[in-house]
Amino acid sequence: MNKAHLELTGVSIEFPTPKGSFKALDDVNLKIKKGEFISLIGHSGCGKSTVLNIVAGLHRATTGGVVLDGKEVNEPGPERAVVFQNHSLLPWLTAYENVELAVKQVFKGKKSKAEMREWIEHNLNLVHMTHAMNKRPDEISGGMKQRVGIARALAMEPSVLLMDEPFGALDALTRAHLQDSLMEIQKDLNNTVIMITHDVDEAVLLSDRIVMMTNGPAATVGEILQVELERPRNRIQLADDPQYNHYRHEVLSFLYEKQRKVEDIKEHQTAKKSQTEATAKSA
């Protein structure tokens, strides 16, 4: 059986703008196996988030489509849980209640109250957040919020975990810490993960494959890099590993030589503005 778990076929998307339609993605093709960890990397504005939103079902592809386990994706759903860039916890609920909202929604009628409670605590424990589960988001640090966001996503038992720059807003130390936690969890649960990142080290450290995207408009998959480093991976040992540094070099050369941003800053800003406007309209 060689059927892909998650498959993107000829995905293109156009956003209507006052100056005509804007083609953000053009013919994106990707096949992902179960349990695979995929990173999407590329310059800002290249449509990485758009790819993720299409898989999540928050955007609909203009042409082409996404198939997950033989079913077409056309609306959002908890089997494709999203970890949002800025945690997106409900500020009026505690960490526990935030996870509970997701668990109640997914396991209504399938788990008893006690089972739900146990499952919520289990997931908070996975991200080492049981000590602060009765605190509200404004009472915990940015890294802790993101942990709760990950716990909420994991608690939905998703077949695909979608992460939109999950550690982008965190400081380097907290980020490294969470990357290690994520690798541990991934080892235990063997989730399929698609993660967007800007960080080359993060991509090489975590991924099985790195999908490098060309610059927009009409962005598409440029190159795909298979990362064959043994797991568990240790960031300190890897720092001197020639293989690791080779992968790093590959990604860097793609980003800064092959896909160098040549447009001047002003032009870049107007392009980005029209894209965000388009995204806002379509949402």
Add this chain to the structure above:
Amino acid sequence: MSSGKLVQMLPAGIAQVDGFAGVISFVAKTLGLPILGLALFLMFWQAGASKIETSLGTFPGPVEVWEQTQALVAEHVEEQQRAEEFYQRQEERNAKRLEKDPSAQIKVREYIGKPTFFDQIGTSLVTVLAGFIIASLIAIPLGICIGLSSSLNAALNPVIQIFKPVSPLAWLPLVTMVVSAVYVSDDPMFAKSFITSLFTVALCCLWPTLLNTSVGVSTISPDLQNVSKVLRLSWMTHVVKIVLPSSVPMIFTGLRLSLGIAWMVLIAAEMLAQNPGLGKFVWDEFQNGSSNSLGRIMVAVLVIGLIGFALDRIMLMVQRFVSWDKTAVIR
């Protein structure tokens, strides 16, 4: 007492004041300035009032207003005493009758006296709260629906914008006629004047809550909306768990504006509808035209102002209680 102890006694949040000089300047600012402002106001009032001659005598100054306040309190006490005596007499009479003939039919009558100033305040408060609650029960759910649906917003916005600026005085004749036509009963539970004032108040104070709720609901963070979509929350869960908590501040801004408008509208409505509240008191005193009338109206003006202020403070307390974000600065 040392300045250090004084600093400790002050409420938290202002403890950063620096030493004795800091305490002095703090007290001067929080207590001194308002007192100074009030004193200046009373001075100008007294000086100005004595120069205005009307057909009912000079315009009442603070002293006369204070006298009239005492007179109104005395009237109220006297009226209460009369009511008490009435009930006592009635009871004695009935007891005597029962003594003579245990099977006698006894009558219990209610005391019907002139409503005093304080009874009228009570009537006004009941009317304004009833009107405000009816308006809120319509405005909040409708505002949520409008905020969630841009089509509903487009459809209803023109209607809202047209009715929003209409004065209560324009509504009142229509409401009066409709109430007389529709509210027909031999033994009415509420007086017609009460119903008329109530609906006029509701019609006028609906709009701020409606608009603020719909704006609050339509500006929920797109991130939270995405969370709701990914979780496939039902419409009801979405409203209860995400929409309501995030629009609480805007809903309360609307409610406070609405309550302020309701109180203003009520006085006008009561004057014309003859609902026995503060508005009727002012109107009756104006018609009465005794030498005390202006002073008594001035008492009513101040009481109306104080109650309006108190109502806003109460709403603020309710907002603090309901709001999830206890650290937010609510003004």
